[in-house]
Amino acid sequence: MQAWTDLVLILVILTNLALAGLSSFGTCVRVLAFQGVLLGLVTVGVQQGDLSLHTLVLVAGIVAIKGLVFPRLLLRAVREAGVRHEVEPFIGFATSLLIGTLALPLAMWLTSHLPRVGPAVPPLLIPTAFHAILIGLLLIVSRRKAVTQVLGYLALENGIFIFGVGLVRQATLLVEMGILLDVFVAVFVMGIAIFHISREFDHIDTDRLSLLKE
Amino acid sequence: MNTLLVVVGAGLIASGGLLALLASRWPRWATGIASGTTVLGCGLGLVPALRVLLGATGEEVRLRWSVPNGDFLVAMDALSAFFLVAIFSLCALAAIYGVEYLQTYRKHKSLGPPWFFFNMLVASMVLVVIARNAVLFLVAWEIMSLASFFLVTFEHEDEGVGRAGWTYLVATHLGTAFLLALFVLLGEGSGSMDFVGFGLAEHPVPRHASLLFVLAVVGFGTKAGFVPFHVWLPEAHPAAPSHVSAVMSGVMIKTGIYGLLRTLTFLGTPPAWWGWLLIAIGLVSGILGVLFALAQHDLKRLLAYHSVENIGIIALGVGVGLLGLSLQSAPMIVLGFGGGLLHVLNHACFKGLLFLGAGAVLHGAGTREIDHLGGLLRRMPWTGWTFLVGAAAISGLPPLNGFVSELLVYLGGLEGVRSASTSHMPILVSVVAGLALIGGLAMACFAKAFGIVFLGEPRSSKAANSHECGWCMRLPMVILAMACAAIGVLGPLMVRLLVPVIALVTGMPDEGVRATTASPCTILGAVVGASVALLLLTVGLVILRKWLLSGQTVSRTVTWDCGYAQPTPRMQYTASSFAQPLTRFFQAFLRPRISLVRPVDTFPASASLATHTDDVFREKVYSPVFRGVARVVSGLRWFQHGRVQIYVLYIALTLLALLLWKLD
Numbered sequence: 001m002q003a004w005t006d007l008v009l010i011l012v013i014l015t016n017l018a019l020a021g022l023s024s025f026g027t028c029v030r031v032l033a034f035q036g037v038l039l040g041l042v043t044v045g046v047q048q049g050d051l052s053l054h055t056l057v058l059v060a061g062i063v064a065i066k067g068l069v070f071p072r073l074l075l076r077a078v079r080e081a082g083v084r085h086e087v088e089p090f091i092g093f094a095t096s097l098l099i100g101t102l103a104l105p106l107a108m109w110l111t112s113h114l115p116r117v118g119p120a121v122p123p124l125l126i127p128t129a130f131h132a133i134l135i136g137l138l139l140i141v142s143r144r145k146a147v148t149q150v151l152g153y154l155a156l157e158n159g160i161f162i163f164g165v166g167l168v169r170q171a172t173l174l175v176e177m178g179i180l181l182d183v184f185v186a187v188f189v190m191g192i193a194i195f196h197i198s199r200e201f202d203h204i205d206t207d208r209l210s211l212l213k214e
Numbered sequence: 215m216n217t218l219l220v221v222v223g224a225g226l227i228a229s230g231g232l233l234a235l236l237a238s239r240w241p242r243w244a245t246g247i248a249s250g251t252t253v254l255g256c257g258l259g260l261v262p263a264l265r266v267l268l269g270a271t272g273e274e275v276r277l278r279w280s281v282p283n284g285d286f287l288v289a290m291d292a293l294s295a296f297f298l299v300a301i302f303s304l305c306a307l308a309a310i311y312g313v314e315y316l317q318t319y320r321k322h323k324s325l326g327p328p329w330f331f332f333n334m335l336v337a338s339m340v341l342v343v344i345a346r347n348a349v350l351f352l353v354a355w356e357i358m359s360l361a362s363f364f365l366v367t368f369e370h371e372d373e374g375v376g377r378a379g380w381t382y383l384v385a386t387h388l389g390t391a392f393l394l395a396l397f398v399l400l401g402e403g404s405g406s407m408d409f410v411g412f413g414l415a416e417h418p419v420p421r422h423a424s425l426l427f428v429l430a431v432v433g434f435g436t437k438a439g440f441v442p443f444h445v446w447l448p449e450a451h452p453a454a455p456s457h458v459s460a461v462m463s464g465v466m467i468k469t470g471i472y473g474l475l476r477t478l479t480f481l482g483t484p485p486a487w488w489g490w491l492l493i494a495i496g497l498v499s500g501i502l503g504v505l506f507a508l509a510q511h512d513l514k515r516l517l518a519y520h521s522v523e524n525i526g527i528i529a530l531g532v533g534v535g536l537l538g539l540s541l542q543s544a545p546m547i548v549l550g551f552g553g554g555l556l557h558v559l560n561h562a563c564f565k566g567l568l569f570l571g572a573g574a575v576l577h578g579a580g581t582r583e584i585d586h587l588g589g590l591l592r593r594m595p596w597t598g599w600t601f602l603v604g605a606a607a608i609s610g611l612p613p614l615n616g617f618v619s620e621l622l623v624y625l626g627g628l629e630g631v632r633s634a635s636t637s638h639m640p641i642l643v644s645v646v647a648g649l650a651l652i653g654g655l656a657m658a659c660f661a662k663a664f665g666i667v668f669l670g671e672p673r674s675s676k677a678a679n680s681h682e683c684g685w686c687m688r689l690p691m692v693i694l695a696m697a698c699a700a701i702g703v704l705g706p707l708m709v710r711l712l713v714p715v716i717a718l719v720t721g722m723p724d725e726g727v728r729a730t731t732a733s734p735c736t737i738l739g740a741v742v743g744a745s746v747a748l749l750l751l752t753v754g755l756v757i758l759r760k761w762l763l764s765g766q767t768v769s770r771t772v773t774w775d776c777g778y779a780q781p782t783p784r785m786q787y788t789a790s791s792f793a794q795p796l797t798r799f800f801q802a803f804l805r806p807r808i809s810l811v812r813p814v815d816t817f818p819a820s821a822s823l824a825t826h827t828d829d830v831f832r833e834k835v836y837s838p839v840f841r842g843v844a845r846v847v848s849g850l851r852w853f854q855h856g857r858v859q860i861y862v863l864y865i866a867l868t869l870l871a872l873l874l875w876k877l878d
Binding site for chain 1: 858873
């Protein structure tokens with residue numbers, strides 16, 4: 001069981017790296033959808049066998065929302081914005097990938113300095129969570145298009161989710177439902193915002209929104 | 215029951231304001247509801263306030279209020295009751311006055327908001343003086359500041375008004391910052407934010423107490439208008455509608471005095487330098503206030519500077535009282551605090567009256583420029599004569615009320631000179647001398663204001679076509695004028711009414727205070743008696759003159775008619791020329807900007823003279839400081855560049871730094 005969970009976590013890290021290095025919105029959204037499915041698996045793996053009904057409902061919810069609903073919404077937003085690729089990011093794709101790789105040891109180092117969460121938590125869980133958060137922040141900071149920033153936000157949210165799975169393994173339903181709702185609203189709002197920004201300004205370059213700073 | 219009635223009154227006033235806001239679309243209703251509830255609420259509150267002042271107790275009322283450290287705890291003692299009497303009386307009159315005054319604005323402005331903010335201002339002032347919890351006090355204080363800010367900016371289309379509003383907002387919040395520090399320190403000492411705890415806390419170490427005192431002087435002094443914290447006052451008061459100016463100048467700035475006195479009850483025995491500080495502030499405020507008033511051309515601005523002057527007199531009184539406390543001289547304590555407190559009430563009467571009079575002039579003639587007015591006494595007799603009463607009262611002339619309170623402060627100073635040790639002699643002598651100077655200059659200033667505005671010939675068509683106001687505006691002025699006279703004649707009685715208030719502030723027993731007031735009351739009685747006799751004699755002479763002239767034809771002609779073939783209004787003294795000898799004498803302080811085009815040749819074509827006196831503190835102290843702050847802060851503008859990405863980077867880096875910092 002442990003080995004399977006570790007494998008899933010490694011896959012999450014790889015998807016993170018893919019997010020950092022890919023330029024096509026469509027692919028990124030699909031990678032994120034895959035990551036959503038992986039999160040469901042992580043939740044199962046962390047439970048170590050004793051699967052309750054509520055865990056199953058939670059997993060189904062995660063997979064449905066992160067794996068199906070969000071991607072559909074985002075793909076629609078991408079289609080309507082009429083932009084397919086991230087262009088000229090502040091930090092190039094290769095550099096992003098490099099930073100993403102370096103973020104992994106940083107995440108490991110951070111974890112090693114944190115108090116131990118307990119023997120039952122897989123050792124890779126917390127580093128993966130940190131890594132996802134760092135990648136999310138990286139995407140938000142380094143990309144121009146609003147769509148990528150939404151993706152970064154979702155990656156960051158996934159990281160927090162993994163963190164939550166590791167820390168509160170029981171009675172998570174309420175917390176997780178809260179998080180899912182948050183994200184759902186956030187994506188909804190951002191989707192609408194992107195749509196409207198692109199309609200008003202003919203582009204979704206957030207750096208060119210600096211006119212609004214006054 | 216007493217406190218509850220006051221709370222109910224304040225609640226009535228506040229809810230009336232809310233209803234007026236909802237009824238904005240129907241100005242008649244908004245006006246009726248707001249002014250009606252204000253008058254009703256003030257009447258409802260005035261009765262228990264008077265009862266408490268006469269010896270009844272005001273119980274504590276505690277309502278549920280879920281604010282951290284806060285408690286809706288109100289109570290009423292003699293000090294609160296005294297200020298409540300002033301607040302309720304003046305606000306009710308101002309509300310009646312406002313009914314007619316605001317009608318002018320009905321065509322192009324909604325009347326709901328000004329009434330809403332007026333009622334909120336009244337209710338919050340009431341709450342300020344009855345609050346017994348620091349958090350509640352600060353909340354009420356803040357509502358009071360904001361409500362008055364919105365009233366000041368009522369005519370915000372005017373650029374000057376907008377600037378005045380911002381000056382006021384900045385000043386009042388800087389003051390509140392000091393108060394916040396004051397109350398946090400007080401609360402830290404006692405472990406609770408209730409006022410009761412502040413008083414019972416074991417006596418703070420002297421240095422700590424002095425820090426608290428300085429915080430209170432700066433924080434409350436900003437609201438009261440002590441020089442050099444007064445800069446907002448001459449901007450904000452003229453900008454507000456006149457009945458609001460009357461309330462702001464008459465009672466709102468007095469909440470600063472109330473706060474200072476309330477804080478003094480927490481701080482134990484004062485060292486002598488507290489008294490010195492307040493006396494110094496009082497002297498500077500009084501003298502500079504009246505000097506700047508002399509140099510003004512705007513009637514309401516002139517009155518606003520007189521508020522600074524009168525706050526100075528109050529500070530002088532409190533300063534003498536404080537010095538008395540540290541020297542343990544009962545007469546100085548009673549006379550100083552008594553004079554200061556009575557001047558609070560008196561200033562509310564005559565400054566309220568004068569601002570209402572100035573409002574009537576603005577209403578009737580359409581301008582506040584003193585040099586455009588003239589000859590209004592014939593056109594607006596009610597306003598003119600009541601203004602004259604107010605002007606005489608503010609100049610400290612017997613038998614009006616200003617004289618009574620100033621006399622008490624004089625006596626306090628003289629008592630100090632007689633009994634105090636030589637080291638305190640200079641400051642006490644300067645109290646007496648300063649008061650005399652202030653009184654003389656105030657008289658000169660009001661001779662100018664009254665003379666130019668109401669006497670002579672109209673200087674513009676506006677003044678010539680001015681009209682008297684209606685009864686809604688006349689009645690409050692008449693009542694206030696009568697109050698000025700009544701307090702003056704009943705001076706000894708008023709002093710007796712103040713006994714419990716003085717006892718509460720100073721911690722002296724009632725009997726001791728009462729015994730000390732006996733001798734000044736005799737003096738007061740004698741002076742008032744003499745001046746009433748003089749007044750009666752004057753009235754007798756007037757009647758005699760009428761009687762002697764009754765059989766003969768008396769013709770009236772224009773003023774300044776002697777020897778001129780063709781007199782014009784431009785031959786008259788102007789406000790500037792009237793005050794010129796004095797302003798010139800004090801040029802070093804006033805620093806007026808004079809632009810003069812001299813007449814040249816035998817037949818000069820044109821000549822002109824314009825003087826403008828800026829506030830020295832505003833121009834020389836605050837402007838450079840704020841410009842410097844703005845320069846430093848604008849240097850940080852690169853930080854705010856509008857890029858979402860970089861903003862998120864700030865957050866991420868901060869989080870990461872915090873995480874790394876907390877790890878090891």
